[in-house]
Amino acid sequence: MKNSIGIIIISILVLSGCNKQSMSDSLLNEVEKVIAVNPDSASNLLKSISSPEKLDDKTFARWCMLSGKITDEIFNSILPTYQLERAYEWYSSHGSPDEQVQILIYLGRSFFADGDYDKAMSIYTNALDIAEKNKLNNLTGYTYSYIGDLYGEKFMPTEAIKRYKAAAECFKKENNTDSYACALRDVGREYACIDSLSRALKILTIADSVARNTKNIEVTASIDNALGNIYAMQNKYDKAEEYFLKALVGRETMPDYMALIDLYIASGTINKAKELLSKIPQDNPKYTYSIKYLYYQIYNEEKNYKEALTNLKEYIEITDSIIYADNQSKILNIESKYNHLKINKEIDRLKIKQQSYIIVLVICIGILLLIIIGYLLYRKKAKEKIQRQQEELNRIKTDLLYVSLELEKKKRLLDTFKEKNESYDEMQEEISLLTTNYKQLQSKILENSPLHKELIHLANQNKPRNNKPLIADKQWKLIADEITYIYPNLRKYIYSRCPNLPEQDFWYCCLYISGFDTNTEAKLLNITVDSVRKKRLRLRQKLNIILPDNNATLYEYLIENMH
Known part of the structure; x- marks a missing residue:
């Protein structure tokens, strides 16, 4: 009797598990049906599956695949790597080559989102081998595109261009018009990054002609936006305005509005910029800081320094808050x-x-x-x-x-809401004082940072017969992160002066901005003081900086001009 009770209980539990599994399969079938027509509903249906990790391997792998396809449609966050790795384990043994490549692409994108670029490249390479071996041209193209994105993130535009071109060829073979046009657009953007504007314009013109055969508004608008940016970089403001307006006809998005406003500011048509900016919804938190900066630029051009300063202060405060929020979100x-x-x-x-x-x-x-x-x-x-x-x-x-x-x-x-009735001279004095205080605060934050104190401690240590630098490899990135956090405009300024500057030189620039004297820097790098002076000279030459007088230093020049 007791054994019978035990068998009955086990049977009930087994049947309950089977029923739950059956419900999950039915729900996934429904998700697969509605992804193409209503990805938001598909996403909500997928989220209704509680504790997906408890599903069997096959169902869980399918759940991950569908989640990735929804991400492609509505651009939400990719699944974490450990979930996609479990899914790939199943697909690598039971899935088709098409499914294996798709899940590897999602896994590579997840590592990319985590900042593990080497692992992402390894995953993409594996996906590329399977796709090319099985002549899956579309998936080969997508893989090349994501590899191009990775090279772009690592500031290697030449390598990115090669991958985007390879992707374009694959899409062309499959008559995938949308992806072909987007790949050409990406090639054009990378050419623009290396100041090859004529080649960028040529490629984007081809992309524009290809996109005429598609009904996808997002594709055509993104190409129009890219063309507008190229013409703006060439100071052909009328042509740039024409394409930005075409992009807005296709889709009224905030980035397109902002590109057009930037164009008006650059071309000196401040009234147009102000009028267009006033029509943009001001209550979108995602773009509040950009709107404040645009107002700052407009008022600055109008020489309304009081309003310019107010908007600049608000822009800086919002930017600081966003950085803090982003860090907290990552934590x-x-x-x-x-x-x-x-x-x-x-x-x-x-x-x-x-x-x-x-x-x-x-x-x-x-x-x-x-x-x-x-x-x-x-x-x-x-x-x-x-x-x-x-x-x-x-x-x-x-x-x-x-x-x-x-x-x-x-x-x-x-x-x-505070009243400010100061005169013009007082306003100028206040701006100067605020700038001085801002720089002093940056310097104080740097001096009080644990990393800065650690470097000083290393330099003060007496290590006889030391034959290697005191700064470890992992500390270079920490130094770069610390300096770019304190001086947020440094990276943009340095690469605007030398777009192809190697990463090691940028890291050294960050060490130099830390403000150490030549003796301290020589100890940290385990080189002579004369070698330190030569490194600083070479850095100034690479940045194409000419100091205003003999008493000026590269450090003072960078601090003054990066803001």
């Missing part, structure tokens, strides 16, 4: 991934433990079976409670971040 994302992995390991540990219980259950009588099942149910409840508590904690952190941003926003709004 929450990392914590979420870590906690998820931790829960998965705990689940695996409990599964192993559960297997040992099953062996015991075989030799135990029915009553022990009931006790153990009760114990497992209790453990499951406890685990779910812990998971709910963790989710609640994450929600509270997110709410706290949102409240802090709202508080900063209210403070900025309060500042705008």
